Amino acid sequence: MLTLDEVNEKYFDVLKEIGNIGAGNATTAIANMLGLRIDMSVPEVAFLPVEKLGSAIGSEEEIIVGILLGVEEDIDGSMMFLMDMASAHHIVNKLMMRDDSYNEPFDEMDLSAIKEVGNIIAGSYLSALSGLTNLTIVPSVPFVAVDMAAAILSVPAVQFGIFGDNALMINTDFSDDLGIKGHFILMPEEDSYAKILTALGVPI
Amino acid sequence: MGQMIKVDMADLKICKAPDNLTTIGLGSCIGIAIYDPSTKITGLAHIMLPDSTSIRNNSNIAKFADTGIQKLYDDMLKAGANKARLVAKIAGGAKMFEMPGANAAGINVGERNAEASRAKLKQLGVKLVAEDCGLNYGRTVEIYSETGQYYIKAVGKELKII
Numbered sequence: 001m002l003t004l005d006e007v008n009e010k011y012f013d014v015l016k017e018i019g020n021i022g023a024g025n026a027t028t029a030i031a032n033m034l035g036l037r038i039d040m041s042v043p044e045v046a047f048l049p050v051e052k053l054g055s056a057i058g059s060e061e062e063i064i065v066g067i068l069l070g071v072e073e074d075i076d077g078s079m080m081f082l083m084d085m086a087s088a089h090h091i092v093n094k095l096m097m098r099d100d101s102y103n104e105p106f107d108e109m110d111l112s113a114i115k116e117v118g119n120i121i122a123g124s125y126l127s128a129l130s131g132l133t134n135l136t137i138v139p140s141v142p143f144v145a146v147d148m149a150a151a152i153l154s155v156p157a158v159q160f161g162i163f164g165d166n167a168l169m170i171n172t173d174f175s176d177d178l179g180i181k182g183h184f185i186l187m188p189e190e191d192s193y194a195k196i197l198t199a200l201g202v203p204i
Numbered sequence: 205m206g207q208m209i210k211v212d213m214a215d216l217k218i219c220k221a222p223d224n225l226t227t228i229g230l231g232s233c234i235g236i237a238i239y240d241p242s243t244k245i246t247g248l249a250h251i252m253l254p255d256s257t258s259i260r261n262n263s264n265i266a267k268f269a270d271t272g273i274q275k276l277y278d279d280m281l282k283a284g285a286n287k288a289r290l291v292a293k294i295a296g297g298a299k300m301f302e303m304p305g306a307n308a309a310g311i312n313v314g315e316r317n318a319e320a321s322r323a324k325l326k327q328l329g330v331k332l333v334a335e336d337c338g339l340n341y342g343r344t345v346e347i348y349s350e351t352g353q354y355y356i357k358a359v360g361k362e363l364k365i366i
Binding site for chain 1: 212213214215228229230231232233252253259263264267298300301302303311313340341342343344359
């Protein structure tokens, strides 16, 4: 069995492809939902030591929104979508048809809206992964947390830390009139890396 | 006023008054502060996982409760701390997401991190005098080596001192 650090180089290319297709799907889905035209930057894949994950998307103490989903069926693991507060407020305000200057703390309805966005984005990335691998991958219901970046990112840091010393993350900018910055992290269980790579015909 | 020295994730450091130590955004991780009131030698470890023996990839000893706390303890004694006077305070070990199920073993590691930290401190004979663990939010901590006070900051909550 290869360690995560050993498979990473091959896996890196796969993730880039998932990032491209997944973010494309997500862009279309969000655009339909919000009734906006949204452009997407070419996703970047960041490969970094787990210890640095907490500061990977900004200051460690910046408050961000994290949406976590389990994935199951042919592969097991979890995935996370992260947004900064400005992006989350922007999306929620659009969905709730509120003025974009509305900046109050999220209530239960807002958090449900965020979960729904998480569902759509996660579904977009997972269907990209399913499409590339022909594996059946089903997401669980989403869970949301609004907290310090380092605390939220400690969750994927621990997941990656169990198998290796590095983590992989896809960074995408979705830009409309204000701009939404999103980050996507896929955290397969150790056995599932092999399944993903085998399904793609990558020798391991 | 001394310096505030930062401890990263999976990292540990020691200092002496007037310097102090901090670590930012503990989620399921634990910040273990050990303090010697006689010499004011202070240590802080930011561990991620409970047990180095259950994991193949265990080269970074600061990543685990068992090996990280051992190293912190050894470093403090080496620096001249008084073994019999050492006391500990711990914080963190939150459950950031309420996800159930087997896939969430790593996600729900907070409670096990706290248990492993308590067990290791007990084994070393370091008295655990205070703790603020669990629940569902992140914590930033600061340990002050002049007083041994452990400051715990969380989003939307009042400063807690233990």
